[in-house]
Amino acid sequence: TRTSRPQRILKAVQTKATVGDPQSVITAIDHFCRHREWAMNVGDEKGSILDSVVNEVSPVTVLELGTYCGYSTVRIARLLPPGACVITLEFNPDYAAIARQVIKWSGLEDKVQLVEGASGDWIPWMKEHFGVQAFDLVFLDHWKERYLPDTKLLEECGLIQKGTVLLADNVICPGTPDYLEYVRNSPHYNSQYYRSHLEYTKAEDGLEKSVFLGY
Numbered sequence: 001t002r003t004s005r006p007q008r009i010l011k012a013v014q015t016k017a018t019v020g021d022p023q024s025v026i027t028a029i030d031h032f033c034r035h036r037e038w039a040m041n042v043g044d045e046k047g048s049i050l051d052s053v054v055n056e057v058s059p060v061t062v063l064e065l066g067t068y069c070g071y072s073t074v075r076i077a078r079l080l081p082p083g084a085c086v087i088t089l090e091f092n093p094d095y096a097a098i099a100r101q102v103i104k105w106s107g108l109e110d111k112v113q114l115v116e117g118a119s120g121d122w123i124p125w126m127k128e129h130f131g132v133q134a135f136d137l138v139f140l141d142h143w144k145e146r147y148l149p150d151t152k153l154l155e156e157c158g159l160i161q162k163g164t165v166l167l168a169d170n171v172i173c174p175g176t177p178d179y180l181e182y183v184r185n186s187p188h189y190n191s192q193y194y195r196s197h198l199e200y201t202k203a204e205d206g207l208e209k210s211v212f213l214g215y
């Protein structure tokens, strides 16, 4: 096919959404993915749960693993107060290029730092390169088998501290069994499952919220 799905998602944003209006960007993507082509955005139903967790945590620094087209980046950034920001990691250059344009269209580029690269390569540099002490909120939505190793890496790098909230997408579908087992059985996390549905479908899926209790 001539264009990629992310390119078609960007086109839907540019034709249907208003520049500088993040909600219209979210609505345009959800409409396109519900009525035209499914895509792996967290979506409106799980997105509302993401919104409520962001509002509850009111984070100053957020880490997102897996930007894709920037849908959840926009959802998170639109709720951040001045001075707060979301660092989002994406290793596919084509997806990163689309996400930059989606984030720009929403007018939230001042609250977003999109880093092109693999999570495992960049997490060890977060303190030195971005001056991050620890993350208040981490949204995991990248390759499902990377959730656990990256969580352990974040712990080792001292980027998770008492009160840090991990919010993981897709813990049922596609599923992240080793990650779930870890956060649910670890004495250092208090975990809670938010039952929902796979984006734009009736299949079960959900988000797992895990609060770090300290060592």
Ligand SMILES: Cc1ncnc2c1ncn2[C@@H]1O[C@H](/C=C/CNC(=O)c2cc(-c3ccc(F)cc3)cc(O)c2O)[C@@H](O)[C@H]1O
Pocket (backbone or CB within 6 Å): 040, 041, 042, 065, 066, 067, 068, 069, 089, 090, 091, 092, 095, 117, 118, 119, 120, 141, 142, 143, 144, 146, 169, 170, 173, 174, 198, 199
């Ligand atoms: C280590 C590393 N570093 C940096 N970027 C990384 C990275 N690993 C991946 N990425 C990036 O993140 C996104 C990948 C997201 C993976 N998400 C899913 O696979 C996913 C799948 C479904 C799904 C459910 C049922 C089905 F039948 C089919 C698909 C739903 C979802 O919500 C998903 O998130 C993508 O943009 C990729 O380039």
Ligand SMILES: [Mg+2]
Pocket (backbone or CB within 6 Å): 040, 041, 042, 141, 169, 170
């Ligand atoms: Mg997902």
